[in-house]
Amino acid sequence: MIAETGLAALWLAAGLAALQLILGIAALRTEFAAERAMRGIAVVQGVLTLLAFAMLLIVFARTDLSVALVFENSHSAKPFIYKVAGAWGNHEGSMLLWVTVLSASGAFLALLSRRIGESTLTAALGAQAALALGFYAFLLVASNPFARLDPAPIEGRGLNPLLQDPGLAFHPPTLYLGYVGLSVAFSLAVGALLTRQVDSRLGRAMRPWVLAAWIMLTLGITAGSYWAYYELGWGGWWFWDPVENASLMPWLAATALLHSINVLAARGALKAWTMMLAVIAFSMSMVGTFLVRSGVLTSVHAFAIDPERGTFLLALLAIYVGAAFTLFALRGATLKEGAPFELVSRESGLVINNLLLSVILAIVFLGTLYPLFVEAISGEKLSVGAPYFNAVAGPLALLLAVLVGVGPLLAWRRERRAILPKLRVPALLGITALVVTIVLAPGIAILPRLALGVAAFLGAAAILPLVGRNPLRAPPETWGMVVAHVGIAVALAGMAANAAFTTERLAVARLGEALDVGPWVVRLESVAPTAGANWTAIEAQLRASRGAAPIVLKPQTRYFSDPPTETNEAAIQTFWNGQLYTVVGKPDPSGAWQLRLWWKPFVTLIWLGGAIIALGGAIALFGRALRAWRARRKREPNWRERYI
Amino acid sequence: MSRTLRFAPLVILLVLLTGLVWRLATPSDTTIPSKMIGSDLSNVRAPAALPGRDGVHVGNAFRNPRVINFFASWCVPCIAEVPLLQELKRQGVGVDGIAVRDRPQDIAAFLKERGDPYDAIGADPKSNVQMQFGASGVPETFIVDAYGVVRYQHIGPLEAKDVAIIRDKWASLRK
Numbered sequence: 001m002i003a004e005t006g007l008a009a010l011w012l013a014a015g016l017a018a019l020q021l022i023l024g025i026a027a028l029r030t031e032f033a034a035e036r037a038m039r040g041i042a043v044v045q046g047v048l049t050l051l052a053f054a055m056l057l058i059v060f061a062r063t064d065l066s067v068a069l070v071f072e073n074s075h076s077a078k079p080f081i082y083k084v085a086g087a088w089g090n091h092e093g094s095m096l097l098w099v100t101v102l103s104a105s106g107a108f109l110a111l112l113s114r115r116i117g118e119s120t121l122t123a124a125l126g127a128q129a130a131l132a133l134g135f136y137a138f139l140l141v142a143s144n145p146f147a148r149l150d151p152a153p154i155e156g157r158g159l160n161p162l163l164q165d166p167g168l169a170f171h172p173p174t175l176y177l178g179y180v181g182l183s184v185a186f187s188l189a190v191g192a193l194l195t196r197q198v199d200s201r202l203g204r205a206m207r208p209w210v211l212a213a214w215i216m217l218t219l220g221i222t223a224g225s226y227w228a229y230y231e232l233g234w235g236g237w238w239f240w241d242p243v244e245n246a247s248l249m250p251w252l253a254a255t256a257l258l259h260s261i262n263v264l265a266a267r268g269a270l271k272a273w274t275m276m277l278a279v280i281a282f283s284m285s286m287v288g289t290f291l292v293r294s295g296v297l298t299s300v301h302a303f304a305i306d307p308e309r310g311t312f313l314l315a316l317l318a319i320y321v322g323a324a325f326t327l328f329a330l331r332g333a334t335l336k337e338g339a340p341f342e343l344v345s346r347e348s349g350l351v352i353n354n355l356l357l358s359v360i361l362a363i364v365f366l367g368t369l370y371p372l373f374v375e376a377i378s379g380e381k382l383s384v385g386a387p388y389f390n391a392v393a394g395p396l397a398l399l400l401a402v403l404v405g406v407g408p409l410l411a412w413r414r415e416r417r418a419i420l421p422k423l424r425v426p427a428l429l430g431i432t433a434l435v436v437t438i439v440l441a442p443g444i445a446i447l448p449r450l451a452l453g454v455a456a457f458l459g460a461a462a463i464l465p466l467v468g469r470n471p472l473r474a475p476p477e478t479w480g481m482v483v484a485h486v487g488i489a490v491a492l493a494g495m496a497a498n499a500a501f502t503t504e505r506l507a508v509a510r511l512g513e514a515l516d517v518g519p520w521v522v523r524l525e526s527v528a529p530t531a532g533a534n535w536t537a538i539e540a541q542l543r544a545s546r547g548a549a550p551i552v553l554k555p556q557t558r559y560f561s562d563p564p565t566e567t568n569e570a571a572i573q574t575f576w577n578g579q580l581y582t583v584v585g586k587p588d589p590s591g592a593w594q595l596r597l598w599w600k601p602f603v604t605l606i607w608l609g610g611a612i613i614a615l616g617g618a619i620a621l622f623g624r625a626l627r628a629w630r631a632r633r634k635r636e637p638n639w640r641e642r643y644i
Numbered sequence: 645m646s647r648t649l650r651f652a653p654l655v656i657l658l659v660l661l662t663g664l665v666w667r668l669a670t671p672s673d674t675t676i677p678s679k680m681i682g683s684d685l686s687n688v689r690a691p692a693a694l695p696g697r698d699g700v701h702v703g704n705a706f707r708n709p710r711v712i713n714f715f716a717s718w719c720v721p722c723i724a725e726v727p728l729l730q731e732l733k734r735q736g737v738g739v740d741g742i743a744v745r746d747r748p749q750d751i752a753a754f755l756k757e758r759g760d761p762y763d764a765i766g767a768d769p770k771s772n773v774q775m776q777f778g779a780s781g782v783p784e785t786f787i788v789d790a791y792g793v794v795r796y797q798h799i800g801p802l803e804a805k806d807v808a809i810i811r812d813k814w815a816s817l818r819k
Contacts, residue, residue: 276653287660296667310668318661325654332650369663376666382679506718506745508754588720595718 003067003146006055010096010146013048013103014136016041017129024126027119028194035118038125039110045132046107053100056145060087066152069093069145075158077534085169086159091293091309092145094172098289099135101180105209106132109184115205116188117197124184124191131183134316142312161535161560161567167227171220175247178217179285182254184209186282189275190324193331198271200338203264206278208621210261214254215617221247222610233568233583235598237498237606240389242297245368246288249361253281256357259350266412268338269347273354275335276328283321284361290317297372342414349407356400363393394447401454401492404485405461422464430457437500444500451496459489476623484616491609497578497602505597508588518599519546520580522553527584527593535560540584540593542571555584579603680778686792690766690773693743693751700740700766700773703792709817711739711810712786713762714774716746717754719782721801728802729761735807737814740764744774744782785810789817 020041027034059067061084063076073090074083082089088097106128113121139145188206192198224247229237238244257277263270291297294310341347367384374380405426409419433456437449462485465478505517514523525541537556544551553571560567573580578601585594686703693699700712713729715722729739741762743751751765768774777786780799787796787810796813798806 272650280653283657290664294664294668296664307668314661314664314668318657321657322654322661325657329650329654369660372663372667376663504745506716507750508718508720508723586720588723594720 002055002058002064003148006052006059007144007146009048009052009055010099010136010140013045013052014133014140016045016048017103017133017136020045020129021126021133024122024129027122028126033118034122038122042103042110042125042128043107045129046104049100049103053096056087056093056096057084059146060084060093063156065154065156066148066150068147068149071149071153071156073157073159075156075534078159078164079533081166081169082159082164086163088172089159089163089168092139092143094176095135095139095143095293096145097173097176098180099132099139101176102128102135102183103132105181105184106187109187109209113205116192116202117195119195120188120191120197120202122191123194124187127187127190127194128183131187131320134320138309138312138316142309158534158560158563160563161558161565162231164534164560165227165231167223167231171223171227174216174223175220178213178215178220178254179247179250179288181209181213181216182250182282182285185213185257185278186324189278190327193275193327196331196334198264198275198335200265200268203261203266203268203274207258207261207265208625210254210257210278210281211617211621214251214258215614215621217247217251217254218610218614218617221251222607222614225610226607230570230572231567233570233596235502235504235570235581235583235596235600237603240367240384240386242368243288243292245364246291249364249368250281250284250288252357252361252364253277253284256354256361257281259353259357263347263350264338267341267347269341270351270354271335271337272328272332275332277354279321279324279328283317283324286313286317286321290314291368297368339413341412344410344415346407346410346412346415349403349410352403353400353407356396356403360393360396360400363396364389367392390447398447398450398454401458401488404488405458405464408462408465408481408485423461426457426460426464429460430454432456441500448496448500451492452500455489455493455496458492459486462486462489476627477620480616480618480620480623482616483619484613487609487612487614487616489609490605490612491607494602494605494607494609498600498606501601502603503599505595507595507597508592509595510590510592513592515595515597517580517597518601520544520597520599521546522580522582522595522597524593524595527587530556532558537569538584540582540595542582542595544573544580544582551580553580553582555582557584557586574604577601680786680794680797683778683794684792685776685788685794688773688776688792690742690768693741693746693765693767694748698764700742700764702788708738709787709789709795709814711737711814712742712777712788713739714742714744714768714777714779714782714784714786716744716782717750718746719744722783723758725783725801726758726761728804728807730759731807732811733761733763735811737811738763740766742766742768742773742777744768744771787813787817 020038023034023038023041026032059070060074061080063070063074063083065071069090069092074086078086087093106125109128110125185206188202188209192202224244225237228239257274260270260274260277264274290310290313293313296310367388370384371382374382406419406423409422430453434449434453437444437452463482466474466482503518505515507515509515509524511524511526514521522542522544525543527538527540530537530539535558537558539554539556542553542555544553551573553573555571556569558567558569568583568585570581570583578599581598581600583596585596587593688702690700702712711732715725733739739761743765746767746769766773783801785798785802786794789795795817796810798810
């Protein structure tokens with residue numbers, strides 16, 4: 001019954017989405033007042049998909065093997081948390097999560113949006129319904145998560161052991177909230193282009209949605225990076241894998257959008273550009289979903305390939321993105337650009353930010369899809385790897401990071417004062433860092449060296465907007481910006497330190513043998529079998545010391561029987577100044593063991609920086625929301641009765 | 645933005661869709677032919693990995709074809725390969741080694757314990773030589789001709805049957 005309830009809720013939600021779309025079209029064509037009805041429908045639709053998703057969680061939590069999806073992806077002996085998280089560790093479940101976030105976003109837009117005009121809101125809700133309708137069709141026709149098996153099997157096939165990790169509980173949902181949260185910006189842009197009401201009011205209405213989605217994307221990417229780092233046992237935090245790039249591209253577009261939307265909200269300028277970015281950001285999410293779900297690009301995220309599903313998703317992508325870009329091309333001309341600005345101004349700083357982010361986006365996009373096009377045209381197979389991305393995108397990212405320190409100091413419209421004197425202290429710090437690395441570490445590569453200098457510069461320059469005023473009286477969005485920009489400096493420092501100072505040791509070691517890596521001496525003390533809930537393992541005991549008290553690390557090679565798979569569980573010890581990363585591999589015939597050891601100075605700053613960037617976003621989002629709520633309470637003492 | 649520019653996103657989308665439709669219609673063939681066959685690597689050098697031994701200079705092979713074997717002391721499959729390389733050497737095939745991401749003392753210990761099939765041993769501590777050869781891991785074995793051009797690539801550990809294949813290929817290049 002539970003699975004059927006979920007399926008019925010999905011069908012109902014699809015019907016409501018169709019109704020919402022029709023109402024939206026009617027409201028656009030005639031003077032039909034559909035706002036209240038559409039808001040209500042959007043909310044009910046969101047509730048229904050949440051119900052469907054809850055039903056999926058229940059069948060997974062109970063390991064109801066009569067549901068085909070549970071049989072294929074779960075097992076009764078699995079720990080409870082992975083039973084639940086396993087609900088989205090597969091194609092159908094993850095698409096249901098996608099759709100749930102999509103219609104929940106629509107519901108929140110209907111509930112919360114008060115800033116934009118009625119016609120734009122109904123058009124946007126219509127666009128959101130059109131999006132949802134396509135994905136409901138995809139779920140119900142090509143990816144039904146609730147399909148039954150008769151008779152029910154006795155035992156399930158189990159979940160890919162790489163996914164049996166707390167990372168699965170956190171990474172996909174946050175990433176999807178970000179990916180799909182961008183759909184609201186897409187729908188608002190489409191709505192505003194339809195009603196020709198692209199103005200600063202729209203910018204202010206769109207901003208919190210973009211910010212919220214961007215925070216989630218930042219968290220999701222950061223979490224995914226750390227998950228790959230410790231779970232794969234390769235010691236790297238970013239591999240420029242197509243699926244990683246699929247999550248980075250919407251983030252780059254959303255970051256650009258986040259900045260250009262401020263120009264639209266504050267000055268009414270960059271209208272066409274901002275609308276294009278809003279469309280591109282969600283389009284990149286759909287492209288990412290397509291690349292991941294269709295399996296057209298070779299990737300460590302090895303998902304099952306199904307041509308029928310790939311075709312369906314590609315058709316949806318073509319319809320939605322094609323329609324939005326056509327609308328943009330036709331309506332873009334009717335947008336009047338807002339207030340003009342001078343060459344040296346906050347606006348032009350943000351334009352440069354947007355150009356650099358767009359070029360980096362184009363570089364990642366080309367690098368990801370280049371192998372596909374080369375093979376299509378010449379039949380030649382090739383792959384584009386980290387050297388291309390690092391060499392081409394790296395210098396641009398560094399330039400951008402330098403400008404991050406300068407841009408926020410500029411005034412809107414026209415900067416009359418000289419701003420360079422303010423940057424004296426940060427510049428001095430940056431140059432000092434550069435000189436120190438040249439003296440103390442002459443052998444490191446040029447890009448990490450520059451990055452260390454830029455990180456020192458930006459760390460100081462980023463807090464300048466709070467200097468020379470009472471920081472407690474600074475608005476929350478200024479605080480948010482400062483925190484996020486400091487986060488960039490922190491992450492950059494971590495990336496540079498990891499690239500420049502990591503020491504690696506690969507060796508075949510006998511019991512009792514000691515290996516040195518960086519400042520550490522690591523001794524292989526013993527190797528013994530051990531067992532967990534649904535796995536057995538070979539566990540090495542390593543004693544690591546650098547002068548003072550030694551620590552013990554226990555890396556494992558785990559063997560899962562359902563499905564039969566082997567994984568490396570790295571043992572990682574974190575210190576204030578870095579991480580010791582150890583992996584045990586295979587034995588050789590004489591009984592020695594393959595060990596991979598890394599000492600990674602300050603590598604944790606990468607993810608700490610990511611979290612700080614997201615925190616900055618959260619400060620801006622909640623600070624602004626709180627202020628808006630207070631202002632409304634003052635203006636309309638009885639607003640509550642009007643809406644509730 | 646000018647009028648033409650506004651159509652740019654649409655055009656890019658169409659190109660992207662064409663490529664993706666093509667990919668869906670022609671599923672990818674996952675066998676990857678070696679791209680290195682025919683590459684001139686005569687300029688590639690790896691400095692001596694051990695004191696008192698020769699390093700590898702691909703273009704300076706005394707006008708003879710050479711077998712070049714990428715290995716490492718930390719690589720377990722490489723151990724199984726040593727007897728086969730020694731067999732090649734016994735049959736007169738010239739074998740050079742490139743030690744990938746390794747340290748001199750570890751290499752010396754490996755050779756002492758497992759056997760030493762190599763005439764020259766080059767060091768490749770940062771995988772640079774490995775990248776120039778287009779090798780993706782260890783072990784991997786190449787045959788280069790007298791002019792430093794790659795003629796054969798074997799990915800992964802050698803098996804007993806590969807000894808004859810490599811010897812014949814090497815012998816045919818000698819003429």
